[in-house]
Amino acid sequence: MPHALELRALRKGFASAEGRVEVLRDVTLTLPLGQSLALTGESGSGKSTLLHIAAGLERADAGHVLVAGQDVTAFGDAQAAALRRGQVGLIFQQFNLIPSLNVAANLSFQARLADHHDPDFTETLAQRLGLDGLMRRYPEQLSGGQQQRVAIGRCLAARPALVLADEPTGNLDEATGDAVLELMLELTALAGAALLLVTHSPRLAALCDARVHLRAGQIATAP
Secondary structure, eight states: OOOSEEEEEEEEEEEETTEEEEEEEEEEEEEOTTOEEEEEEOTTSSHHHHHHHHTTSSOOSEEEEEETTEEOTTOOHHHHHHHHHHTEEEEESSOOOOTTSOHHHHHHHHHHHTTOOOHHHHHHHHHHTTOTTOTTOOGGGSOHHHHHHHHHHHHHHTOOSEEEEESTTTTSOHHHHHHHHHHHHHHHHHTTOEEEEEOSOHHHHTTSSEEEEEETTEEEOOO
């Protein structure tokens, strides 16, 4: 069975006033289906760049990216967008809910785009996320924690192979953030997906199955 994500000798750099800056240097890692992996590191270590490359939002300068066994390294914009619809789910600090849609419509939005809509599974997610009594509300009528739960449900309802989460609880207080992440880990496993969590928090990283640390663009021993 293929891994949800494989990164092979990934390199990425950017031009700056001082010259070229290498953000990722020969990064190699694997993430099996059904597992969660925390990616930690200081600000500027390359965490978000790595996640964006895995999502097809940026291209690597060298190396290979495989999602569910498919080499997506050279995908064009249209192919990358199709990949995100069907195989990759994204969760960010910004909830990015559609304000004109109620909770029910937001939850099913991504799954309908991917032609993966399963009403029974979406209902199960809503119940597990504590949203079943809020389905007719709109994003502006929800708390931050509730909005993030909707964002998680929307992502998982499409049954992606890979969930990429960039500081998903950064806008929440500590207690709410811990509860949301624990629920996200549980439901990601229920959906049969793998989770790559970018976080600066060792406490949150410890909740994942495994942990890797980025230092100056390279995999390093966790502090």
